[in-house]
Amino acid sequence: MPTHDLAHSTPSAEGVDAVGIEAFLDAMQCSPQTELHSVMVLRHGKIIAEGWRAPYSVDRVHLLYSLSKSFTATAAGFAVAEGIIDLDATVLSYFPELDAEVTDPGSRAIKVRQVASMASGHLGETRPKAFGNDPANPVRGFLLIPPDRSPGTVFAYNQPCTYSLAAIIQRRSGQRLLDYLRPRLFDPLGIDDVAWVEQPPGQNIGYSGMYATTDAVARLGQLYLQRGRWDGRQLLPAAWVDQATGKQIDTPREPNPDWQQGYGFQFWRSRHGYRGDGAFGQFCLVLPDQDMVVAITAESQDMQGILDAVWRHVLPAVDSADPDPQADGRLAARLGRDALPVIAAEAEPGEPFSRTGAKFTGGPSSGHHATGIDERVGPVITEAALHGSAEGWELSITDPGGRLDIRVGTGRWAMSESGGIPVAANGGWVDRTTFVADVVFVETPHKVRVTCSVRSGVVTSHWFTISLQSTSMAELRRP
Numbered sequence: 001m002p003t004h005d006l007a008h009s010t011p012s013a014e015g016v017d018a019v020g021i022e023a024f025l026d027a028m029q030c031s032p033q034t035e036l037h038s039v040m041v042l043r044h045g046k047i048i049a050e051g052w053r054a055p056y057s058v059d060r061v062h063l064l065y066s067l068s069k070s071f072t073a074t075a076a077g078f079a080v081a082e083g084i085i086d087l088d089a090t091v092l093s094y095f096p097e098l099d100a101e102v103t104d105p106g107s108r109a110i111k112v113r114q115v116a117s118m119a120s121g122h123l124g125e126t127r128p129k130a131f132g133n134d135p136a137n138p139v140r141g142f143l144l145i146p147p148d149r150s151p152g153t154v155f156a157y158n159q160p161c162t163y164s165l166a167a168i169i170q171r172r173s174g175q176r177l178l179d180y181l182r183p184r185l186f187d188p189l190g191i192d193d194v195a196w197v198e199q200p201p202g203q204n205i206g207y208s209g210m211y212a213t214t215d216a217v218a219r220l221g222q223l224y225l226q227r228g229r230w231d232g233r234q235l236l237p238a239a240w241v242d243q244a245t246g247k248q249i250d251t252p253r254e255p256n257p258d259w260q261q262g263y264g265f266q267f268w269r270s271r272h273g274y275r276g277d278g279a280f281g282q283f284c285l286v287l288p289d290q291d292m293v294v295a296i297t298a299e300s301q302d303m304q305g306i307l308d309a310v311w312r313h314v315l316p317a318v319d320s321a322d323p324d325p326q327a328d329g330r331l332a333a334r335l336g337r338d339a340l341p342v343i344a345a346e347a348e349p350g351e352p353f354s355r356t357g358a359k360f361t362g363g364p365s366s367g368h369h370a371t372g373i374d375e376r377v378g379p380v381i382t383e384a385a386l387h388g389s390a391e392g393w394e395l396s397i398t399d400p401g402g403r404l405d406i407r408v409g410t411g412r413w414a415m416s417e418s419g420g421i422p423v424a425a426n427g428g429w430v431d432r433t434t435f436v437a438d439v440v441f442v443e444t445p446h447k448v449r450v451t452c453s454v455r456s457g458v459v460t461s462h463w464f465t466i467s468l469q470s471t472s473m474a475e476l477r478r479p
Contacts, residue, residue, distance in 0.1 A: 011048045014046060015319050018323070025039075033305060034298055034306060035464070036053060038062070039051055042218055043291060051335025052338075054340065055340070062211065064297075067278035071210055071220065074220070092110070095139055095171075106121055107146055111151065120151055121150055122158055142160035155251045161207075170204070177196060217283075227241045245267045245286070249263050251263050273289065279468055281306055283297075299447060343438060345410055349454075355388030358385070364460050365378060365380045365461045365463070381397050382399055384450065397450060405418045408425045408427050420477065422442050423439055423442060435452040437449070447465075
């Protein structure tokens with residue numbers, strides 16, 4: 001029987017100075033662009049540090065964004081080993097019903113290995129056009145876009161490449177990726193709770209939209225670190241691990257140093273080791289030279305900054321000549337009690353305000369995406385209501401997708417579930433006429449600050465990061 005529990009140890013017992021991990025946490029805490037949600041560090045196959053910042057928790061799934069691609073790559077590895085897909089076959093060959101429509105020679109020539117390595121020949125992202133061409137069959141929409149260069153000659157991060165790879169696996173296996181991976185990956189590794197966005201229904205999108213725990217991310221990384229072995233069994237061929245994580249194509253046009261090291265099959269090469277990563281700071285870092293895995297979830301506008309901090313603080317702590325055992329205890333205590341900061345606010349407004357509540361009309365909304373200020377502003381709150389309860393204050397916020405009723409803790413995070421959407425909120429009165437709350441959508445990286453002005457009767461909102469796949473609050477949850 002497989003052993004599902006990963007062993008625990010301490011940093012010093014595995015040759016790591018916990019002071020380095022503490023310094024990484026300090027760097028994240030000081031970064032105005034990054035809010036760390038969780039971290040797990042494994043060395044020699046043992047967990048040496050793990051923590052979740054409340055209201056995030058160990059057993060809750062988190063949207064992985066493009067880290068989903070590395071799970072798709074793993075499905076491809078199984079499919080190649082089982083002979084149901086061929087890396088050197090063309091994408092079109094798996095969709096013969098499109099043969100008459102796809103006439104461009106470049107599109108007809110794109111191979112499976114080229115979509116697996118983001119080398120379809122397109123010079124940029126084709127997702128809007130591919131999905132616009134045919135929302136019901138995005139592979140068709142993709143193949144109707146002629147590549148700019150010969151396939152295999154140029155890298156461009158391009159979601160329909162991964163979508164096509166995922167679609168081929170699902171067509172050939174007759175299963176969703178989730179179902180295909182269940183007996184091959186999830187069950188052997190002890191990964192239980194996972195979900196994945198579908199489009200069209202019944203087909204996982206592959207390139208994003210997977211929800212899994214930090215523990216699941218760490219286990220995937222450990223499987224790759226062990227070159228496909230788990231509990232004495234070779235689950236995934238070692239040759240596939242080497243191909244998927246080796247450089248399949250150069251990435252010279254990428255702007256950041258850890259994105260310039262080359263791309264494999266849905267894995268990035270890094271200045272140290274390799275990784276799967278997803279927007280806003282979702283990371284599975286595999287460091288063979290250190291025999292280490294680092295799994296991270298976050299809400300960040302500076303993903304390079306997270307990697308810089310790992311390289312600067314954690315790597316020098318590995319194989320330290322004099323690891324500090326006392327730092328082990330400090331680190332474990334810190335990780336055990338960590339929480340996201342709360343708003344400095346009062347439970348009462350300081351002047352008469354009816355606890356039966358007030359209503360507010362929608363005002364300005366703002367936000368940021370992964371690369372800076374975006375023209376999109378996230379789900380737009382059209383109205384809000386505030387009223388007192390025995391436990392404090394309850395806030396209702398409405399956007400075109402519906403209404404959320406939220407408990408707000410003052411000086412603490414309060415959990416709610418409204419319409420199946422789990423959220424946590426804290427806040428209160430920052431002055432006599434202004435109520436402010438931070439609302440965290442705890443199955444995603446995303447958080448919105450809601451400000452209700454009694455004086456103006458207006459509610460405004462600011463999204464710290466803009467969801468890349470949701471247009472309403474109702475979608476900020478697992479599918």
